[in-house]
Structures are given as structure tokens and as C-alpha cells.
């Protein structure tokens with residue numbers, strides 16, 4: 001395969017697995033970015049020789065130059081161009097001649113480079129769901145206008161996308177969006193009040209970055225994914241039923257108009273949806289994954305149950321934000337980002353994450369029906385600043 005790709009967030013869980021696929025398929029890497037993990041980025045530079053890299057700030061850029069020379073013996077004339085902050089992310093997202101931009105950064109930081117990539121008419125493989133939550137209409141309308149595709153990497157959305165391949169005009173009645181339920185599926189409210197970051201970071205079926213692991217434990221991840229699905233598949237939350245499926249084997253299901261229900265399944269392995277987004281529309285043979293065995297002890301019987309929305313209020317919060325529209329989903333996402341970061345730093349309890357998000361959603365905000373990136377960035381930054389100030 002002779003594709004050229006760039007990876008935003010190459011040092012993270014999705015970024016590293018994307019590079020495994022790049023290595024397997026011998027793809028050309030144009031650009032890589034990270035925030036602070038300079039030592040891993042330096043190793044990736046030596047192996048994949050990108051022309052450009054992005055890092056979080058000037059200090060990281062200086063350290064990276066030093067590392068490349070002192071630890072990797074890479075003389076300066078062989079260094080990639082090094083840019084910082086949004087300059088690096090947007091330059092990496094827009095290099096002409098790149099076939100696919102893999103967006104694996106976490107949080108709101110993905111939105112600006114995604115808009116830049118789509119504006120440049122480049123296809124994106126999108127893992128970063130926060131981008132579609134905060135800026136869904138902006139992103140999908142720009143993609144359609146510029147003829148750039150948004151290929152889902154999230155395993156559930158990849159599943160839905162694949163299931164819809166068999167539907168005439170990709171029409172459907174309902175989506176069953178599966179959720180592992182996280183580590184606290186059977187907990188009641190009093191047990192949830194005592195949850196520590198270490199407990200919440202132990203996900204039962206997936207190994208992921210810290211933020212999405214906490215989102216999975218609160219079920220906010222499923223709320224964000226519900227909004228993501230509404231944008232990707234042009235539907236309303238009423239058409240999406242979240243079902244708890246602790247084994248994470250059925251990655252999602254779609255009920256078509258004739259009553260057929262199509263599911264996509266397999267043992268949990270993010271490399272499968274990442275690889276499909278990279279190779280699509282082809283599906284070259286792979287041999288790294290655990291072959292599916294429907295009779296395996298961890299695959300039989302398949303278990304499904306309804307979520308407890310009273311104990312886990314995140315789905316209701318996401319539905320309310322989507323129903324309000326405008327800046328509300330952006331505020332939902334920002335409040336959640338701030339609250340997760342406070343929880344991880346031991347400043348608030350697990351159950352406070354929902355309370356903080358609910359308070360921010362209940363607060364008054366400008367009622368904008370038309371908005372651009374600057375409006376979203378302002379709403380995002382103001383929400384984060386307000387929450388951080390309250391908990392400083």
C-alpha cells in the first residue's frame with residue numbers, strides 16, 4: 001500500500017497503534033505530533049522520518065532538538081521541521097499530498113486541526129470524538145463542502161459505518177450503541193462516592209489513555225459517542241439506544257428499515273478499526289488479531305443490559321446538551337474535560353464530575369444558532385477557566 005499519512009497525537013494509545021499499522025503496511029509518514037512526550041516522539045522520528053513534527057510548546061521543541069542530537073545521533077540537517085502548539089497541529093494536518101490525517105489527539109485540541117485538514121480537502125480518520133461533540137455541524141458541513149471524508153476510528157462508529165454498508169442509501173431505523181459499562185457497572189451511588197482515580201483507571205476490556213478511561217467509567221464516553229454518532233450518521237438521539245455489553249465484543253448494531261439487525265463483532269482490539277480507516281476501501285489480510293471464537297468463555301453467552309441512567313447521569317446530560325444545540329455540546333465537553341482533569345489530580349470526587357457538568361449546562365450562555373471556531377474556543381476556554389478557578 002502506498003499511502004502517505006500524518007498522525008496527530010502519535011505518542012498516545014491510538015497514535016501508537018496507528019504507527020503499528022503504518023509499520024505493518026510500510027506507509028509513508030509525513031507528519032507526527034505530540035504534546036509533551038518528547039522522548040517517544042524522538043524515537044518515532046528516527047524510525048518513521050517525518051518531514052514535520054508538532055509539539056506542545058517551545059520548551060518541548062528545544063528539548064526535542066537536543067534529544068535528537070545527543071541521544072539519537074541525528075545531525076540537525078536531518079531533523080524534521082519542528083513547530084509548536086496549534087501551528088504544529090495545523091501544519092501537520094494540511095501538508096499537501098497526504099492521503100489521510102489520523103486525528104488521535106485527546107480533547108478540544110483536535111477541533112482546529114480537523115477544520116484545517118477538511119478545509120484543505122484532506123480525508124481524516126477521526127478517533128478524537130470531542131471534535132464532533134464540540135463542533136459537529138462545523139466539521140461535517142465543512143467536510144461535505146470540501147469533499148473530504150471523515151472516517152470513524154472509534155470502534156462503535158466504525159461498526160455502525162460497516163453495518164450501514166449493506167443498507168440501501170445507508171438508511172436505518174435504530175442504532176444500538178454498545179458500552180462496556182466500565183469498571184463500576186454494578187456500583188450504587190454510595191459506592192461511586194468512594195471511587196479513586198486508580199480504581200477508575202482500571203478499565204475491564206480496553207487499554208486507553210487516561211481521559212477516555214475516566215469517561216468510560218462515568219459513561220460520559222457513551223454520551224459523547226451518542227453525539228458523535230448523531231453527526232456522523234445524520235440522526236437524532238431518539239434513534240440511538242445505548243446498551244451495556246460488558247464483553248465489548250459486539251461493537252454496535254444497526255436495525256434497518258426492513259427489521260434486519262446487522263452487528264459487527266470481534267474481540268476488542270482498536271487496531272482493527274484503525275486499520276480499516278487507514279486501508280478503506282480495501283481490506284488487506286491481517287494476521288495480528290485474536291481470531292473470533294463465538295464459543296470462547298469470554299464470548300459466550302453474549303450479555304446485554306440497559307444502562308442505569310439514574311446512577312450514571314452522563315447520558316441524560318449529553319442528550320440535554322444535544323437537544324439545546326448551539327454552544328451547549330461544546331460546554332458539556334469542556335466541563336467534562338475540566339472535571340476529569342480535576343478528578344485525576346485528586347481535587348474532586350468521581351461523582352462530582354457529573355455535578356460539575358450539570359452545573360455548567362444549567363448556567364446561562366449566549367444563544368447562538370450560527371457560530372464559528374472562535375465562538376467555540378471562547379466557550380470552551382471560559383468554561384474551563386470558570387471551573388478551574390472554583391477549584392483552585
Ligand SMILES: NC(=O)c1ccc[n+]([C@@H]2O[C@H](COP(=O)([O-])OP(=O)(O)OC[C@H]3O[C@@H](n4cnc5c(N)ncnc54)[C@H](OP(=O)(O)O)[C@@H]3O)[C@@H](O)[C@H]2O)c1
Pocket residue numbers: 008009010011012013014015033034035036037038056103104105106107109127128129130153154155206207208209210211212270
Ligand atoms: N484509546 C482508545 O482506545 C480510544 C478508542 C476510541 C476513541 N479514542 C479517542 O481517541 C482520542 C485519543 O485517545 P487516546 O486514548 O489515544 O489518548 P492518549 O493516550 O491520552 O493520547 C493523546 C495524544 O494527544 C496528545 N495530546 C494531549 N494533549 C494535547 C494537547 N493539548 N494538544 C495536542 N496534543 C495533545 C498526547 O501527547 P503526549 O503523549 O505528549 O501527552 C498524545 O499523543 C481521544 O479523543 C479518545 O476519546 C480512543
